[in-house]
Amino acid sequence: MNKIIYGQSFDDYLALRGEHYSSIKELRRSPLHYKSRVQPSNSDALRVGRAIHAYVLDPGNANVVQFDGRRFGKSWDEFKAAHSGAVILKPDDLQEVAAMHDSVAMHPHARSWLVDGDGEITCQFELDGILFKARIDWLSSDGVLVELKTTRDVHPHAFEREYARRLYHAQAALYWMGLRECGVEVVGVRCVAVDKNAPHEVVVYRIGQEALEAGARLVFGWIARLKECRESGVWPGIDGGKVLDLKIPDWALLEGLPDVEMEDDDGSER
Numbered sequence: 001m002n003k004i005i006y007g008q009s010f011d012d013y014l015a016l017r018g019e020h021y022s023s024i025k026e027l028r029r030s031p032l033h034y035k036s037r038v039q040p041s042n043s044d045a046l047r048v049g050r051a052i053h054a055y056v057l058d059p060g061n062a063n064v065v066q067f068d069g070r071r072f073g074k075s076w077d078e079f080k081a082a083h084s085g086a087v088i089l090k091p092d093d094l095q096e097v098a099a100m101h102d103s104v105a106m107h108p109h110a111r112s113w114l115v116d117g118d119g120e121i122t123c124q125f126e127l128d129g130i131l132f133k134a135r136i137d138w139l140s141s142d143g144v145l146v147e148l149k150t151t152r153d154v155h156p157h158a159f160e161r162e163y164a165r166r167l168y169h170a171q172a173a174l175y176w177m178g179l180r181e182c183g184v185e186v187v188g189v190r191c192v193a194v195d196k197n198a199p200h201e202v203v204v205y206r207i208g209q210e211a212l213e214a215g216a217r218l219v220f221g222w223i224a225r226l227k228e229c230r231e232s233g234v235w236p237g238i239d240g241g242k243v244l245d246l247k248i249p250d251w252a253l254l255e256g257l258p259d260v261e262m263e264d265d266d267g268s269e270r
Contacts (some may be wrong), residue, residue, distance in 0.1 A: 130226065
């Protein structure tokens with residue numbers, strides 16, 4: 001079952017069986033949340049994300065078109081039918097995507113990792129008895145796994161927190177392990193972060209082994225919980241079937257208390 005598929009369309013990838021990062025990470029919240037999850041709507045933000053990935057990672061096959069009318073009525077229906085499978089963007093969004101693409105293309109480190117290799121690779125594999133699928137952004141010819149992320153702030157102080165909060169290290173670890181299961185030796189992981197705001201600054205981050213190992217622990221924890229729930233047929237929510245103690249922060253406990261006046265040793269107030 002472990003295999004790599006090159007040149008697969010996004011729609012064909014979606015039709016494949018298997019868990020994926022966006023589904024299994026919901027177990028971080030609760031099994032109930034995972035069980036009742038719904039597919040995200042095709043929002044403008046998701047469309048822009050798909051478009052920038054297509055422009056940067058597979059520009060020769062980027063199926064991105066512009067529609068500058070209102071998205072309802074006969075003309076909109078006809079346009080959608082004529083461009084089935086394409087990412088349809090508003091004019092402003094298309095300009096933003098083009099600008100981000102240019103920023104990546106001009107950045108020396110980002111450009112160097114995205115020259116030789118393959119983009120938008122499908123990887124299907126098993127981990128601990130669970131079938132997975134992954135859409136790999138880029139795998140360089142020398143075995144470097146490259147992620148492309150858009151963000152509102154590429155500065156390390158902000159992006160490092162976002163990377164951890166969004167569990168991107170777990171995603172990188174899952175893809176790293178998936179490629180390994182398919183016989184690919186990954187020699188390193190890089191993240192190309194692109195600012196959505198002009199001038200669309202680009203920063204390339206090296207993802208270290210410590211972050212990947214932390215991400216792998218999350219993944220295997222989710223797998224263990226998924227298997228447990230499948231076997232028991234029980235999908236608990238956040239409370240785990242218990243009544244939880246509510247703990248409010250210290251500042252809230254102290255709010256409203258009178259200030260304490262301090263005196264020096266000579267009796268004078270400070």
